[in-house]
Amino acid sequence: MTNINRSVRPFCDIAEFIAQETAATTDDFHAAFASNLEGIRIGRGEEEMATDMPDPQEAQLAVELIVTTLFDVLRDTRLQPAAERLAWGIVNSFHHVADQWGAQADKATRDVQDLLRCADGSEIHSVELEQARDTLEFLDEATDALRCMRDYAADVFHTETGRPWSAPKGSLVSSKRTASVIAATDFLAARRLRRNEAHSPQGPVVIFSGGADCWFDERLIWGKLDEAKARNPMMLLATTAQDKGCDAMAAAWAASRKVKLITFRLSAKLGKRAGFVRNEQMVGLRPVEALVCEGSGLQSHLARLVKEKRIPARFVRLSDQKWEAQ
The missing domain is CATH 3.40.50.450 (Rossmann fold)
Known part of the structure; x- marks a missing residue:
């Protein structure tokens, strides 16, 4: 039996290697993945998360690999005609999740507005308001990051197919997108x-x-x-x-x-x-x-x-x- 020796490397190492061979991370990713929060609680009673946002370089390369690898694997095979549809679905997944998180951010905005309207000056209310503001900031940051990933996935889709990706319905608005x-x-x-x-x-x-x-x-x-x-x-x-x-x-x-x-x-x-x-x-x-x-x-x-x-x-x-x- 043939023995196959595999060397498993973490994605951060792979991303660093690819980055050395390709273009630098775009300013959009650096801006979208920046964060002013040191920790955040999502929902009542949950423990504080002190984790950072993903590394912008790794995020950009991961998105590119997800889309381009699909085209590379199916190219010159019987399944090549399916590549564009599958890649469209990948971009749409980013779009769908970004929309969901955007809706959560909208709800968090209303929560903050409600708390401001009923402010009573108590310590309990101040703590609730601070937590609500942190939640809103977290959701805004996360939504921006997801939209940035979607926009970049759409750019890769456009490069591979020669056609711009478009959402199935409604608007697709982002200041970072190639075309709104x-x-x-x-x-x-x-x-x-x-x-x-x-x-x-x-x-x-x-x-x-x-x-x-x-x-x-x-x-x-x-x-x-x-x-x-x-x-x-x-x-x-x-x-x-x-x-x-x-x-x-x-x-x-x-x-x-x-x-x-x-x-x-x-x-x-x-x-x-x-x-x-x-x-x-x-x-x-x-x-x-x-x-x-x-x-x-x-x-x-x-x-x-x-x-x-x-x-x-x-x-x-x-x-x-x-x-x-x-």
């Missing part, structure tokens, strides 16, 4: 209420729509969007949020250029009217510019709307594509 993706419903509600800059970013809106089929010239689409950004450096990009074709190219461009993306998805409740209502909502943003690529009747309808509203517009035809781009 804001659901149109959140964006419109925030505009009405002016409740949160993260969900209601300020800036000139450029609306974009295009067909899902027969489009392959990414350089053409990116070039048109680069021209729009040159005219509107602080632009927000609103798209019709299709998963392929022109909209997918536009989403990848937004991620690359760090432009905030507003996604207008179809509402199933509106039936056949959904696409036309969506076009009206996009035009209702009072965009400074529109970019419409040839597609279906919905793109023709949007083109008519922007002309009626006298919105500066650029129209791109399928025939404008370069065949060498295939």
Whole structure:
């Protein structure tokens, strides 16, 4: 029988070795994994935890290894087509847990507010308030760290697949993310209420729509969007949020250029009217510019709307594509 000698090394040693061969830890990880807390209790009666936050370098490398190893193992095998879906699920797991911890932080905020409202000056109340504040700070720090890991996992996913990762529904907002993706419903509600800059970013809106089929010239689409950004450096990009074709190219461009993306998805409740209502909502943003690529009747309808509203517009035809781009 063959004897196999294995040398087991702790992950911190592996991380240090990889770090020497690769780029340094990003500033985002150093910022997200910093902590002002020496110890924290989570919940009543629990013992204080005096442990530190994870090492930012190890955290960054762990995230990268989780995603890239999956692609490496499945590449050139029968399971290669499954790699992207599995990796998407990994990023979504980070996203889901970060959302859960964010919700706990929101509840902790309300707890602190309640304690402040009923302050009686007693020592017991002061202790409870101090513990509640520590819990809130801990949850805020932890949520930032989890979001940072999610954002980096999304960046690795983008590098491996050439497509930006996007959440299955709702908004994905993070100052550290390559491109914030804001659901149109959140964006419109925030505009009405002016409740949160993260969900209601300020800036000139450029609306974009295009067909899902027969489009392959990414350089053409990116070039048109680069021209729009040159005219509107602080632009927000609103798209019709299709998963392929022109909209997918536009989403990848937004991620690359760090432009905030507003996604207008179809509402199933509106039936056949959904696409036309969506076009009206996009035009209702009072965009400074529109970019419409040839597609279906919905793109023709949007083109008519922007002309009626006298919105500066650029129209791109399928025939404008370069065949060498295939």
